[in-house]
Structure formats: C-alpha cells, structure tokens
Amino acid sequence: MVGEIDPGRAPRFTRIVTKPASSNRSTSSGAVSGAVHGSERLRIAVVAPPWFEIPPSGYGGIERVCFDLVEGLVDRGHDVTLVAAGTSRTRARFVAALPAPPPGLGTPEAPVQEVSYAAAVGRLLADAHVDVVHDHALATPLTALRAAVPTIITAHGPTGGSIGEYFRALGLPLVAISEAQRLAAPDLPWVGTVPNAIVVDDFRFEETKDAYALFLGRLSPEKGVHLAAAAARTAGVPFVIAGKCNEELERAYFDEFVAPLLGPDTTWIREIGGTLKTETLARARCLVVVPQWEEPFGLVAIEALASGTPVVALRRGALPEIVEHGRTGWLCDHVDELPDAIRRASEIDPHACRAAAVSRYDVARMVDGYERIYRRVVTSRAA
Numbered sequence: 001m002v003g004e005i006d007p008g009r010a011p012r013f014t015r016i017v018t019k020p021a022s023s024n025r026s027t028s029s030g031a032v033s034g035a036v037h038g039s040e041r042l043r044i045a046v047v048a049p050p051w052f053e054i055p056p057s058g059y060g061g062i063e064r065v066c067f068d069l070v071e072g073l074v075d076r077g078h079d080v081t082l083v084a085a086g087t088s089r090t091r092a093r094f095v096a097a098l099p100a101p102p103p104g105l106g107t108p109e110a111p112v113q114e115v116s117y118a119a120a121v122g123r124l125l126a127d128a129h130v131d132v133v134h135d136h137a138l139a140t141p142l143t144a145l146r147a148a149v150p151t152i153i154t155a156h157g158p159t160g161g162s163i164g165e166y167f168r169a170l171g172l173p174l175v176a177i178s179e180a181q182r183l184a185a186p187d188l189p190w191v192g193t194v195p196n197a198i199v200v201d202d203f204r205f206e207e208t209k210d211a212y213a214l215f216l217g218r219l220s221p222e223k224g225v226h227l228a229a230a231a232a233r234t235a236g237v238p239f240v241i242a243g244k245c246n247e248e249l250e251r252a253y254f255d256e257f258v259a260p261l262l263g264p265d266t267t268w269i270r271e272i273g274g275t276l277k278t279e280t281l282a283r284a285r286c287l288v289v290v291p292q293w294e295e296p297f298g299l300v301a302i303e304a305l306a307s308g309t310p311v312v313a314l315r316r317g318a319l320p321e322i323v324e325h326g327r328t329g330w331l332c333d334h335v336d337e338l339p340d341a342i343r344r345a346s347e348i349d350p351h352a353c354r355a356a357a358v359s360r361y362d363v364a365r366m367v368d369g370y371e372r373i374y375r376r377v378v379t380s381r382a383a
Helices: 061-075 110-125 140-144 161-170 179-183 225-235 248-261 274-283 299-306 335-347 350-361 363-382
Strands: 043-047 079-085 093-098 132-135 151-154 174-176 190-193 213-218 239-244 266-268 286-289 311-314 329-332
Touching: 043 061, 043 110, 061 079, 061 299, 061 363, 079 110, 093 110, 110 140, 132 140, 132 363, 140 151, 151 363, 174 179, 179 190, 190 363, 213 225, 213 274, 213 299, 225 239, 225 248, 225 266, 225 286, 225 335, 239 274, 286 299, 286 335, 299 311, 299 350, 311 335, 329 335
Parallel strands: 043 079, 043 132, 079 093, 132 151, 151 174, 174 190, 213 239, 213 286, 239 266, 286 311, 311 329
Antiparallel strands: none
C-alpha cells in the first residue's frame, strides 16, 4: 500500500505476503489519494474468485470489478488486502491463495477446484486481523460461518434456484449488483445494492463511429450471440464478434450457432483486451446485448457507455437499469425489434452515453456504496 503500514493495525497472515506493486493507473474520478471517507481507516480483506488473475488481461468481469474496487479503497486510505490466485499488479497488500488460477473453469473439475480454493482462503483468513471480509467468490463464504470477523458477499450471478438456497443457508450479509437481481429473490439477507462500476477514464471516447455493430463477451448460449449477428445482418449492418471461446460449452455453441453466420458482413476477431478492446468499443456504431436469461448486470454495457457507444439490448435483467431508452440506447421487447434499433443507433448522442457512465457508473460511486456497507456491518457486529 501507499505509505507506511502500522504494524498494530496491519492484517497478519501465515503465508508470505507479496509487497504492494504499482498499478500504473491514476486515481479514479472523484477520489482523492490518501483521503479516508468516513470516521476512520478500515482493514478490509477482499476475496476474488480463483479463475483469473487480477486484473484480468482479457475476459474476467468479476475480477476487473474486484481490482477497481481494491484500488479505489486504497485511494481512500484504507488498509486493503486482496486475496486471489496467481499474481497481481494491485497497490494493496496481495496474498496468493493459489500460485496460479486453476485450469478447470467450465469442466467437471471446477467444483472441486473452487472448494480447494475456499479451503486455502479459509486458512489464510483464519489468521487475518481485519475489520471486514468482502467475498466475491462462490465457495469461500463457507469458511466465514464461524468467523469472528464479519463477512459480506457480493452476489455476481443468479439468485434463484439452488444458488438462492445456498445464500439462504449461509445467512451472511448479501450485496446485490442491481435491483433486478434483488427483486428476483427479495427474501435473501440483502444489506444493500451496489452496481458494478468501471474507471471511466480508462475507456477511450469517440464521437464519430464506424459502420459496424459489436458483440463483446463470452460466446455462450445465454449471451445470444447468434441472435445479435442475425439481427445485424437483417439491419444491413456489418457485425463484429469479439468473444471468449475457450470452454467446451462455448466451443460447441460457436460451432453450431455462430460459425455458420460468419461471412463478409460478420467477423469473429476472438477475445480482445487492452487498447484493442477500448478502440473497438469506442468506434462501434453500437453494442448489441441479447441475454437469454435475467442477467443481473452487464459490465460490457457500461464500458460501451463510457466509450460513447450506444447499447442496443433486450429488455431483460438489469439492462433497463443501465440503458436509458432513447437517450443512451434502445431497449427491445422482442428479438425482431433489434434490426431497427441497430439502424437507429446513430440517433443516440455519444456524449449522453459518456455522461451517463460518468454520473452513474464510475468507480468512485461503487467505492462509496461499499464503504457505507462495510461501516454498517462492522458497527452492527460491534454493538
């Protein structure tokens, strides 16, 4: 972390902790480096999922949120420890629960690897002197059931069915990332709603757009990539697909549904990150988001807004909370409405998109929300 660590306040871990590294990024909008918001500095342990390093080089939305949150908390002057797999460029104290992310995501090995990661994290946190643990993973909250330190969980996925029953059984304080997610299971132990956020200044803004519409994300059935591609073709608009396609299910879906649509007007450029990602987003006439489930957020949608790129989406999940119909994009009730919305993307003002990202989804707002929840949970436990 920036500055000296007070040995009496610093968390203690049984494993060697790597020294904080420079993240080579500026202080996020609205945050003042070294300033503590609220009554005093908190000691916070943030637990990330095990599947990607932090920050991720490509796909890894939850991991990106964890990184931006941790960096924002460091900017506020808190004593922050990030627990994850592999290595990290964070300015917080970093503890590697595993030497590298496990390779089993999307395979039958994934549940065992997730539980093994939870066991490693549990051993580390058992010896940590922190005020609050903020968990973003799935299995690791199991280790908090008898812990003296309060733990909050951010639910990054669905909250119905078996996952909802799991959260009910845990009974730990739960944070939603959208109102849609919270309303889907209102009886869960919610303590707040904090939308995901990004560092808006990390995204290039372009007022003048190219002709192509864009899909950016995982190539999986629930993302509806083939529907987006078909809609762009009907609209007479070139379509670019930039997506992760590594897991067995993703490859099978691509081969059956996406590959047959490729041609002169529909191009797959594989997974992208860094400058290529921000340039591709900024130059697109629109981002097309066609979820086939009630997705609780849509990080790529706010990245598009930060780039000044309108979002054309189905009216599902959290997308009506993110996209302002007719101002920052178009919301469609049916797939057959998508082609006209794609054509009309040029009617949306890129500056309005960027302004919405700055005012609603910059990382400082996310840090504000979690700071309030941390303090409330810590105070409640102490009472």
